[in-house]
Amino acid sequence: MAAIDIQNLWKQYGDFTAVKDLNLKIDEGEIFGLLGPNGAGKSSTIHLIAGLCRMQKGSIKIFGKDIVTDFVETRRNVGLMHQEIVIDNFLPIGKMLNLHPGYYGVKIDPDWRDLLIERLALEPHLGKKMMGLSGGMKRRFMVAKALIHKPKLLILDEPTAGVDVELRVALWDFVREINKRGTTILLTTHYIEEAEELCGRIGIMHHGELVALDKTKSLVQKINKRHLTVSFKTGDDLKITLNEGDSLQKVINDLANPGSKDGRESDNKNYSEVVDFDLQKGSLEDAFLSLTRTEGGRRE
Amino acid sequence: MNSQINSIQTQKFSGFKSFSTLFKKEILRMWSVAGQTLLAPVVTATLYLLIFGVSLGGRISFWEDISYIQFVVPGLVLMGVINNAFANTSSSLFISKYLGNIADLLVTPLTPFQFMTAYSLAAILRAILVGLVILGVSIFFTSLPWAHPFKAILMATVSAFLFAQFGLITAIFAKSFDSLSVFTNFLLMPLIYLGGLFYPVQQLPSPWNTISMFNPLYYLIEGFRSSILGRGEISFAIAFSVSLGIATILAYWVIYLFTNSSRLRN
Numbered sequence: 326m327a328a329i330d331i332q333n334l335w336k337q338y339g340d341f342t343a344v345k346d347l348n349l350k351i352d353e354g355e356i357f358g359l360l361g362p363n364g365a366g367k368s369s370t371i372h373l374i375a376g377l378c379r380m381q382k383g384s385i386k387i388f389g390k391d392i393v394t395d396f397v398e399t400r401r402n403v404g405l406m407h408q409e410i411v412i413d414n415f416l417p418i419g420k421m422l423n424l425h426p427g428y429y430g431v432k433i434d435p436d437w438r439d440l441l442i443e444r445l446a447l448e449p450h451l452g453k454k455m456m457g458l459s460g461g462m463k464r465r466f467m468v469a470k471a472l473i474h475k476p477k478l479l480i481l482d483e484p485t486a487g488v489d490v491e492l493r494v495a496l497w498d499f500v501r502e503i504n505k506r507g508t509t510i511l512l513t514t515h516y517i518e519e520a521e522e523l524c525g526r527i528g529i530m531h532h533g534e535l536v537a538l539d540k541t542k543s544l545v546q547k548i549n550k551r552h553l554t555v556s557f558k559t560g561d562d563l564k565i566t567l568n569e570g571d572s573l574q575k576v577i578n579d580l581a582n583p584g585s586k587d588g589r590e591s592d593n594k595n596y597s598e599v600v601d602f603d604l605q606k607g608s609l610e611d612a613f614l615s616l617t618r619t620e621g622g623r624r625e
Numbered sequence: 626m627n628s629q630i631n632s633i634q635t636q637k638f639s640g641f642k643s644f645s646t647l648f649k650k651e652i653l654r655m656w657s658v659a660g661q662t663l664l665a666p667v668v669t670a671t672l673y674l675l676i677f678g679v680s681l682g683g684r685i686s687f688w689e690d691i692s693y694i695q696f697v698v699p700g701l702v703l704m705g706v707i708n709n710a711f712a713n714t715s716s717s718l719f720i721s722k723y724l725g726n727i728a729d730l731l732v733t734p735l736t737p738f739q740f741m742t743a744y745s746l747a748a749i750l751r752a753i754l755v756g757l758v759i760l761g762v763s764i765f766f767t768s769l770p771w772a773h774p775f776k777a778i779l780m781a782t783v784s785a786f787l788f789a790q791f792g793l794i795t796a797i798f799a800k801s802f803d804s805l806s807v808f809t810n811f812l813l814m815p816l817i818y819l820g821g822l823f824y825p826v827q828q829l830p831s832p833w834n835t836i837s838m839f840n841p842l843y844y845l846i847e848g849f850r851s852s853i854l855g856r857g858e859i860s861f862a863i864a865f866s867v868s869l870g871i872a873t874i875l876a877y878w879v880i881y882l883f884t885n886s887s888r889l890r891n
Contacts, residue, residue: 338891375732376731376732376890377728377731377732377890378890378891379887379890379891396734397638397640397734397736398734400732400733400734401634401638401733401734402634403732405732407725407728409725411724411725411726411728411729412724412725412726413721413724413726413729414724415653415654415657416653416657420653424646424649424650424653425729427642427643427645427646427649428643428646428647428729428730428733428734428735429634429638429643429733429734430638430639430640430642430643430734431634431636431638431639431642432636432642434630434631436630437630437631437632440630470729472632474634475631475632475633475634476634477633477634503632506631506632506633507632507633508632508633
C-alpha cells in the first residue's frame with residue numbers, strides 16, 4: 326500500500342499557483358526526499374498532506390484513506406515537524422511531551438518517550454520552557470514532538486535548517502533507525518548531499534510541478550555527466566566529459582590507442598606519460614541545478 | 626535502538642482522549658496564569674462594589690424591597706463570567722495563531738466539534754470560578770435572596786458558553802492584538818454596559834429601552850438577575866431561550882470556521 330498517494334493536486338494562493346497537477350506516490354517504508362528551490366511548492370505539498378491547508382483540486386490518500394473524508398484516521402498516522410520553529414511556551418517541554426500523544430487519541434508510551442529523550446539528548450532541558458532552549462534544542466524537541474505518538478508517516482520539513490553538523494548527523498542516524506523499524510519518512514531539505522545519502526527516491530519540484538522523480542542514484546546518473554581528469558608527467562591536465570552510457574573502459578582504451586580506428590584523434594599528447602586519473606561523479610546538486618536553472622542561467 | 630520498543634502506534638484510538646487532552650491543556654494554561662485569571666476579577670469586583678454599592682448605592686433605588694447593591698451584584702457576577710469566558714477562548718486561540726503553535730493542533734485528529742467543545746468547556750470552568758469568586762467577595766457587602774439557584778447556574782453557564790463562542794470567532798478573525806482589542810473595546814464593553822448591568826433597562830426613556838431589547842446581553846443579565854432576585858423585567862423562559870438560541874447559532878458558526886476558515890487553514 327502506498328503511504329502517500331497524491332492525484333492531480335492543485336493549490337493556489339490567490340493568483341499564485343503553488344502546486345500544479347501534482348501526482349506522486351510514496352511507498353510504505355520509503356525515505357523520500359522532496360527537493361526544490363524556495364517557492365517550488367514543497368512546503369505547500371507537505372501542508373496539504375498534513376491538513377494544514379486545503380487543496381483546490383485533486384486528492385491525497387494516506388495509507389489508503391482520504392485526507393478529507395477520513396481525516397481523523399489519516400492525521401493520527403502522521404507526525405509533522407514544521408519548517409518554522411513553533412513556540413509554545415506555557416509549559417516546560419517535558420510536560421508538553423507528555424501531553425502531546427493525547428491529541429492523537431493515545432496514551433504516552435513511557436519507554437518510547439524515554440528513548441526519544443535519550444536519543445535527542447533532551448534530558449537536561451525537560452524542565453525548561455521552549456523560549457529557554459537554543460535553536461538546535463528547539464529543533465530536537467520538535468522532532469521528539471512529531472514522533473511521540475508513534476506515527477506511521479513522519480514528515481520532516483527542512484529539519485536540519487540552521488543546525489550544527491553534530492545534530493544533523495545524529496538526526497539522520499536516528500531517522501534511518503526509525504525508518505528501519507517501519508516508519509515511512511518524507512523530508513524536504515536544502516542540504517542536497519544529505520538527501521543524496523539518505524533518500525532512496527527523490528522528487529524535484531519547480532514552479533509547483535514535479536520535474537524529476539526517480540531513485541536517487543538513477544536520478545544522478547541520468548541527469549549528470551561524469552568528468553574524467555587525466556594528469557600528465559608534464560603537469561598538463563586533460564578534462565573529458567563522459568556522457569550517459571559512456572563506458573570508462575572504452576575511454577581508457579581510446580586514451581591508450583590514440584589515433585586508432587576507434588580511438589581519440591591525435592591531440593599532440595603523449596598518453597604513455599599519463600600519471601593519474603580522477604573520475605568525478607555528478608552530484609545531486611548538479612542535477613538539481615540543471616533542472617531548476619532558468620533559461621537565463623539564474624536559479625530561482 | 627532498543628529493539629523491544631515498537632515505534633509504530635498499536636494503541637486503539639480514542640476520540641475522547643483527543644478532546645480531553647485539549648481541555649486539559651486549556652485548564653493547565655489557565656492555571657499557569659491563575660493570578661491574572663482569578664485574582665484580577667476580585668480586585669475589579671471589589672472596586673465596583675465599593676463605588677456602585679457602598680458609595681452610590683445608598684442614594685439609588687429601583688425596586689422597593691431590593692437594595693441597589695443587591696441589584697448590581699448579579700450584574701457584576703455575570704460581567705465577570707462573560708468577560709472571562711470571552712478572554713479565555715479569545716486569548717488562547719489568538720496567541721496560538723500568533724505564535725504559530727495552532728499548527729500543532731490543526732494537524733491532529735481533533736474534529737471541529739471537539740475544538741469548539743474543549744475550548745468552550747475550559748472557558749465555562751474559568752468563568753464559573755470567577756463568578757464564584759465575585760460572589761464570595763460580595764458576601765462582605767450584601768446578602769442575596771437566591772430565589773432560583775439552579776436557574777442562576779444554568780443562565781451563567783449558557784452566558785459563558787455564548788461568550789466563549791464569541792471569543793473563538795473573534796480570535797479566528799483577528800489579525801493582530803490591536804484588532805482583538807477593537808472587538809473588546811468597541812463591541813463587547815458597550816454591549817455589557819448598555820445591557821442593564823447597572824440599571825433596569827425598562828426604566829430608560831424611549832427609544833433607548835426598545836433599542837436595548839436588541840442587545841443580547843440584556844437577556845443574559847435579566848435572566849441571571851431574575852433567577853437570583855426572584856423578579857425581573859422579562860420571564861426566565863424568554864431570557865434563557867434567546868440566550869441559548871444565540872449561543873447555539875454562534876457554536877455552529879465556530880464549528881463552520883474550524884472546518885472551513887482560511888484564517889486557520891489557508
